[in-house]
Structure formats: C-alpha cells, structure tokens
Amino acid sequence: MTRDRPYNVLFLCTGNSARSIMGEAIINRIGAGKFNGYSAGSMPKGEVHPLAINLLNKLNYDTGALRSKSWEEFTAAGAPELDFVFTVCDNAANEVCPIWPGQPMTAHWGLPDPAEAQGDEAQRALAFADTYRMLNNRIGIFASLPLASLDELSLQNRLNDIGRLKASAVPERA
Template sequence: MTRTARNVLFLCTGNSARSILAEALLNARGDGRFRAYSAGSHPKGSVHPLALELLAGRGIPTGGLRSKSWDEFARPGAPEMDFVFTVCDNAAGETCPVWPGRPVTAHWGIPDPAAVEGSGERKPSAFLDAYTQLGSRISLFLELPLEGLDRSSLQRKLGEIGASRTNVSRA
C-alpha cells in the first residue's frame, strides 16, 4: 500500500532564508515521500534574493516559494503536518500555534545567513553554509526508517539530527 506524502513544516522568524532553503531542499530531495512547507512567526514578506539565487544555481526549483505566516498552517483546512521543525532559535523559543494533528517536532537551529553583515563573499558564504547544514540534516532525515520507529524513538532521532554538526560537500 502506498502512503501519501508526509507533510513537513519548517519554521523560522522571517521565513525569508533558512526555512525557505529547507522547504526547497526537502521538496527536491524527498522523492515524493514528503511535501515540505515553510512559514515564519513574523514573515519578512519576501524571499531573500540570495536564497533564490543559491537554490536556482543548484537546479532546485524556486517557483511557488514565498514568505508567509505560520498562521496559514494553523487555520481550519490547512494541511495536517506530520513534522514541524524550527530552524532558528527565536522561533524555537516562541509560543507556536496549535498545529492540526499531532506532528512530531524538533529544533534544527541554523545561524541566520541574512543577518550576516559585510561585503564581498561573506553573505553568500553564510547562505551556502546554511544550505549545506540544512542539506546534511535533511539527508539524515531522509535516511530514517520512519515506518519502523515509534513516536518517542523518532522524536529522539530528530533531536539528534538537530544537534548534529555534520557537514556535507558543497557540491
């Protein structure tokens, strides 16, 4: 029996960089097993141009990516989430809406590349670092035997992924 795709929501404060990168990465790599979304507690209203540039440069589709409030996913009729991941410390510390269903949650904190100041390659390098770290965590998530884990084991594994400092090639 084929199971429908599992819904995953990535949260950060501004929903302009980290959560957007995670949404695009999981949708690109999830092989139809997952449907990723992203949102923010205080959305910026637009996706950071360097996030879009980085994704497009790696052949990851950017159509449909937009900065939006997490309220969209707490409303009646919103997709029911299987997983909710915070990717910034601010969003992890905020009181989140009540999500429909019983999603498994974890914190996968990543430094905010949009907050990096300076000129030259500092900001693009920060975006690449965030992309790489998110890509590593998403790869670990995709390797989990979801059907074979009970809820508490899954929660523990997701926490371990969030605590990991594993890096992958930037290729």
C-alpha cells in the first residue's frame, strides 16, 4: 500500500456522538500527516456528546470541527476516498453498510458505549475516559503498523486482531 497521500480512515458508530468522534480526533492527532480521520453514524444524533467534548478539550484536542454526521456524506460525490473503515459499536457492525467508493479495508473494533454509562457525572466521565484509553491504544497500534510492507491479507488479519483486543489486554501507550 504505497501512497502519495495520507490514508483516509472512517470511524463508524450508530449515533456518531462519542466513540467514533473520539476515534476521528485520536487518529488525526496520532497519525498527523499519515492519516486523515473522519467519523460518521448510520443514525447520527446530530450533536457530539458533551462528555466526549469535555474529555477531548481537557486532553487539548481541537474540537471545533467535530460534528455528528451521517455516513451518507462519505458515499456522495466529492467525498474522500476511504482506505479504512472501522466500526466501533456492535450496532453499526451489524448494519448493512453503504458501498464505500474505493473498497476500503474494514474491521470491527467494538467498544462499550460510554453514553450509556450510569451513575453520577464522575462515573460517567470515567466511562468516557476508559473508552478514550481503549481507542487511543488501538489506534496507536494501527498507526504504527508498517502499512507499506504488509500484504492485504496480513493487514486485514492485523486489523481484525486489534479489534479483538480485550480492554485489559490493550497495552498502555506512552
């Protein structure tokens, strides 16, 4: 997979308000120059969850351009040609996805939905921080793969392996 442009990565979730939004922010930071991150939902909520924005702001992410949007934006004329599509929720993984132009590689990286966390604000914020940690670690592993030297089957296996990592088995990244 040799490139003359950054790889385009789309993170999908049903509501596009928390997990996929965090995935977009993380890949754009970790993979700056190598990856362009995007997010979308099959049934977008229309707004980014306030606790996701709060967490990303505390971690010094620029959240100004983050918005909840439909995956249909990425099937329309003029949309970026996608290289990778990752579903980060089980609902989106089980839905019939659009046909993506360019036939990107896909994998399921399911994570618990922090927006469904119960408890007081501190407990809910902890759920968002835990989801962020898991996504940050998975995306860090992905971004460090030697993409240019992996054949398609090996790369697909690695992408699937990343998605199968249990939360406790994901190594902490510096």
